[in-house]
Amino acid sequence: MFSLDQLSAFVAVAEELHFGRAAERLNMTQPPLSRQVQKLERAVGARLLERDNRKVELTEAGQAFLVEARRLLALVETAGDLARRVDQGAAGTLRLGFTATSAIRTLGPLLRRMSEELPDVDVILHERVTPAQLDGLLRGELDLGLGRPPFDTDVLDSRVVYREPLCAVVPGNHRLAALGRPLSAGDFAGEQVISYSPTQARYFHELTVRFLAESHPRIEQRVQQILTVILLVAAGRGVALVPASARSLGVEGVAYCDLDLDGTGAGDPVELHAIWRRDATSPVLRRVLTMLPEHH
Amino acid sequence: MFSLDQLSAFVAVAEELHFGRAAERLNMTQPPLSRQVQKLERAVGARLLERDNRKVELTEAGQAFLVEARRLLALVETAGDLARRVDQGAAGTLRLGFTATSAIRTLGPLLRRMSEELPDVDVILHERVTPAQLDGLLRGELDLGLGRPPFDTDVLDSRVVYREPLCAVVPGNHRLAALGRPLSAGDFAGEQVISYSPTQARYFHELTVRFLAESHPRIEQRVQQILTVILLVAAGRGVALVPASARSLGVEGVAYCDLDLDGTGAGDPVELHAIWRRDATSPVLRRVLTMLPEHH
DNA sequence: AGAACATGATTCCCGAAAGGTATCACTCGA
DNA sequence: TCGAGTGATACCTTTCGGGAATCATGTTCT
Numbered sequence: 001m002f003s004l005d006q007l008s009a010f011v012a013v014a015e016e017l018h019f020g021r022a023a024e025r026l027n028m029t030q031p032p033l034s035r036q037v038q039k040l041e042r043a044v045g046a047r048l049l050e051r052d053n054r055k056v057e058l059t060e061a062g063q064a065f066l067v068e069a070r071r072l073l074a075l076v077e078t079a080g081d082l083a084r085r086v087d088q089g090a091a092g093t094l095r096l097g098f099t100a101t102s103a104i105r106t107l108g109p110l111l112r113r114m115s116e117e118l119p120d121v122d123v124i125l126h127e128r129v130t131p132a133q134l135d136g137l138l139r140g141e142l143d144l145g146l147g148r149p150p151f152d153t154d155v156l157d158s159r160v161v162y163r164e165p166l167c168a169v170v171p172g173n174h175r176l177a178a179l180g181r182p183l184s185a186g187d188f189a190g191e192q193v194i195s196y197s198p199t200q201a202r203y204f205h206e207l208t209v210r211f212l213a214e215s216h217p218r219i220e221q222r223v224q225q226i227l228t229v230i231l232l233v234a235a236g237r238g239v240a241l242v243p244a245s246a247r248s249l250g251v252e253g254v255a256y257c258d259l260d261l262d263g264t265g266a267g268d269p270v271e272l273h274a275i276w277r278r279d280a281t282s283p284v285l286r287r288v289l290t291m292l293p294e295h296h
Numbered sequence: 297m298f299s300l301d302q303l304s305a306f307v308a309v310a311e312e313l314h315f316g317r318a319a320e321r322l323n324m325t326q327p328p329l330s331r332q333v334q335k336l337e338r339a340v341g342a343r344l345l346e347r348d349n350r351k352v353e354l355t356e357a358g359q360a361f362l363v364e365a366r367r368l369l370a371l372v373e374t375a376g377d378l379a380r381r382v383d384q385g386a387a388g389t390l391r392l393g394f395t396a397t398s399a400i401r402t403l404g405p406l407l408r409r410m411s412e413e414l415p416d417v418d419v420i421l422h423e424r425v426t427p428a429q430l431d432g433l434l435r436g437e438l439d440l441g442l443g444r445p446p447f448d449t450d451v452l453d454s455r456v457v458y459r460e461p462l463c464a465v466v467p468g469n470h471r472l473a474a475l476g477r478p479l480s481a482g483d484f485a486g487e488q489v490i491s492y493s494p495t496q497a498r499y500f501h502e503l504t505v506r507f508l509a510e511s512h513p514r515i516e517q518r519v520q521q522i523l524t525v526i527l528l529v530a531a532g533r534g535v536a537l538v539p540a541s542a543r544s545l546g547v548e549g550v551a552y553c554d555l556d557l558d559g560t561g562a563g564d565p566v567e568l569h570a571i572w573r574r575d576a577t578s579p580v581l582r583r584v585l586t587m588l589p590e591h592h
Numbered sequence: 593a594g595a596a597c598a599t600g601a602t603t604c605c606c607g608a609a610a611g612g613t614a615t616c617a618c619t620c621g622a
Numbered sequence: 623t624c625g626a627g628t629g630a631t632a633c634c635t636t637t638c639g640g641g642a643a644t645c646a647t648g649t650t651c652t
Contacts, residue, residue, distance in 0.1 A: 001372070004300055005639090019600060032640045034601060044376040046383030050577065053599055053647045060388055060579055065379035072371050076297070079368060080340040083361035087342030092356055281346065283356055301610090315629060328611045330630060349618045349628050 004076060006040040007069045009033055010048060014066050017056045089287025091120035097133035097145035098125065101226045102272050104245045106146060106162050113291055121284055129200050129224055137277055143285045145275040148203035155278060162245075162272040163295045166207060168257040169230055169246065170239040177255035184260040185215045192238035194221040194229050201225075207269060208241045211259070230254060243270040271295075300372060302336040303365045305329055306344060310362050313352045385583025387416035393429035393441035394421065397522045398568050400541045402442060402458045409587055417580055425496045425520055433573055439581045441571040444499035451574060456591045458541075458568040462503060464553040465526055465542065466535040473551035480556040485511045488534035496520040503565060504537045507555070526550060539566040 012022035013033070023033040041048050048062035058066065085091040094114075098107050114121060128136065130147030137145055137156060151158070168183055170176045176187060193212060196205040201224050208219075221237070223229055227249060229240045234253045247256050261267055274292050276285055308318035309329070319329040337344050344358035354362065381387040390410075394403050410417060424432065426443035433441055433452060447454070464479055466472045472483060489508060492501040497520050504515075516534070519525055523545060525536045530549040543552050557563060570588050572581055 001300065002376075004297065020598090028639095029641055030600075031602080031642085035639080038601090044379050046376075046379045048379065051600065053601095054649070056600085059383070059577065061379040061383035064382045064387070065375065068371070068375040068378060072368070072375060075364070075368050075371065079361070079364040080298075080342070082364060083340050083342045083344065083357040086360045087355070087357035091360070281355065316627090324610095325612055326629075327613085327631080331610085334630090347629065349630095350620070352629085 002040050002043040004073070006036045006043070007073055009036040010040050011066065011069050011073065013037055013049060013056065014058055014062065014069075017058075019051075019056065085120060087283050089121070089283040089285070090118055092282070092284040093122045093124060094282070094284045094288060095124045095126065095136075095141065095143045097128050097136055097142045097147070099129060099133070099147055100127060101243060101245070102146040102162075103127075104248060105164070106272055110292070114288065117291065118284075118287065121288075130203065131200060133275070137275060143276065143280065143282050144288065146272060147275055148271065149273060150202070151273075151275060156275050157278045158273040158275040159289070159292060160271050160295045161274045161292050163268045164270045165244045165268050166211065166241050166259055166261075166270055167244050167247070168239060168259060169233050169242050169254050170257060171233060171236050172253045172255050174239065174255065176239065176257055179257070182258040182260035185212055187215075188212055188239065189215045191218070193219045194223065194232050194238045194240040195219045196229070197222045197224050204241070204243075211241060211261075227251075298336050298339040300369070302332050302339070303369055305332040306336050307362065307365050307369065309333055309345060309352065310354055310358065310365075313354075315347075315352065381416060383579050385417075385579040385581070386414055388578070388580040389418045389420060389439075390578070390580045390584055391420045391422065391432075391437065391439045393424050393432055393438045393443070395425060395429070395443055396423060397539060397541065398442040398458070399423075400544060401460070402568055406588070410584065413587065414580075414583065417584075426499065427496060429571070433571060439572065439576065439578050440584065442568060443571055445567065445569060446498070447569075447571060452571050453574045454569040454571040455585070455588060456567050457570045457588050459564045459591045460566045460568075461540045461564050462507065462537050462555055462557070462566055463540050463543070464535060464555060465529050465538050465550050466553060467529060467532050468549045468551050470535065470551065472535065472553060475553070478554040478556035481508055481511045483511075484508055484535070487514070489515045490525050490528050490534045490536040491515045491518065492525070493518045493520050497522075500537070500539075507537060507557075523547075 009022070009026065012025050013019055016022040016025065019030050019033055019037075023030040026033065037049065044061075044065060046061040046065070047059050048065055050057050050059050050062075082091060111123060114123060126133075126136065126142060128145075130145070130151075133142060133145035133147045134151050134156070136142035146161070149158075168176065168188075176183060176191075179187070193208070195208045196202075198205045204226070212219075221229075221232060223232070226242050226246055229242060230246060230249060230251045232238065233240050234251055241259070242256075244256075261269070274289070276289070305318070305322065308321050309315060312318040312321065315326050315329055315333075319326040322329065333345065340357075340361060342357040342361070343355055344361055346353050346355050346358075378387060407419060410419060422429075422432065422438060424441075426441070426447075429438060429441035429443045430447050430452070432438035442457070445454075464472065464484075472479060472487075475483070489504070491504045492498075494501045500522070508515075519528070522538050522542055525538060526542060526545060526547045528534065529536050530547055537555070538552075540552075557565070570585070572585070
């Protein structure tokens, strides 16, 4: 088997048709160059260069081999590039889970940035509720998720990528819509409240329950999707609490009211987390994590 | 820059996922194999294998690089093949000149054998009269010609590949066609004889003149192509001498008569030569020459 | 014709690089 | 806790590639 150095030597001589000049181009002297070419010819099993004391020219076999040699060296030049780009996360695949709501404010900008900064990364999108995302992360089906707490922080790491207020959504002609001031928990006394599945949308379920705990509302519906909640509100089935970004969903016939979160803790209680396995090795993931906004 | 050995080492380890077994497969020991892989990783600039004391697995960059490495090694495997085949004359191009007449008996079988035994040789055909072939050979436009003497034997080498009788062609209703015996030179006395161009078809011109020298026929036409001669004979413009193989051209309205070549020398005076440059280096040519029939 | 020159091949030497042996560091299973 | 298994490291030996000098041969100029 020949070596790459021998190929380079041959190509140089074939292009210069002169051992001395070729050696100079290769930053070496002529004797070892002659030997390399001889070795290559023995390895290939054919005379590649016809040479005497006056001239050097390619044999027909040499012409054919020159094409192969150039192609090989070009491949060698570029062989490492892809691996390097993958290693730096600039190429590869990212399997990204997201909830329907996370798509409103976060997913779009993220995908736009990725297609600009990491154009060679293929993003495979999976819309799933948070528990399904967590399961996918643990099974290795997903690299990154956009979901809500809680999750197993021993195995999964996360970062808050969006934080927003909670607000109320009521039918457009509802009495609460006319108040014109932030609503407090007491305003919901006696209201029919649509809430979330305690398992599939646990985060919003708990936010709702926590905010309304003292006012003892009637909570009946148990839905997973925020859009479904709003559609039910629009249909007059009750009122609900949703993240502020839901305003831009553009559902007709509903009104959104700010909430008065006096002592309930800090403002903007709705957190969206980017979630990934602590032991993940994907370079694309690492690279994408550096691109994510961080909200504390 | 990495080496081909390093690529082989990496591929072996990537396939075995075990340095010891990979080393065994490569007929070496484990320590240098580890070093080679390390060097390759430094050359590429990315970690290709994730390894600890218990397991070896490919990183994402490693998976990408493995594909490149395999392709490269496959190219290396086959790179020499083409050159070797060219060198042995089993691949390449043969530029072959031939006269219209030589195609009747010789060209077909030659092309058939070549497509069987040297399927990777491209044959480029040039139909030319002999002088044009000789010119092409000297200019390097042709590798091999099928033509007639004379030519410059200092520069060109040749071999007789076909030998055949001369015969007469006469109109179908001609008196000579009815004789039913070999014709001698005297039979042509007073006949209108169609002959050949002394420059472009010198060989047949001289054969004709030599045979008919004593009988002083009227020689008027000066054509190049044997087929043209026969067509003129069919048109009743005269009689002519042609090689015996012309019988199979299938021209209607003519008759072919054997000649009585008593003292004019040996029988079968019409020679077809394969002609090539003495200094030709083409491996394909050398290989084809070994396939040519030899007639002494 | 002879000398100077040009060019690729050969020879000999040296240093870098590759492979081998022995060993270490670490993990896992009994 | 100990032994087996694995990859990494240290050190030695061998091999291989590059460099300087020289050779063999053909060209060119005087």
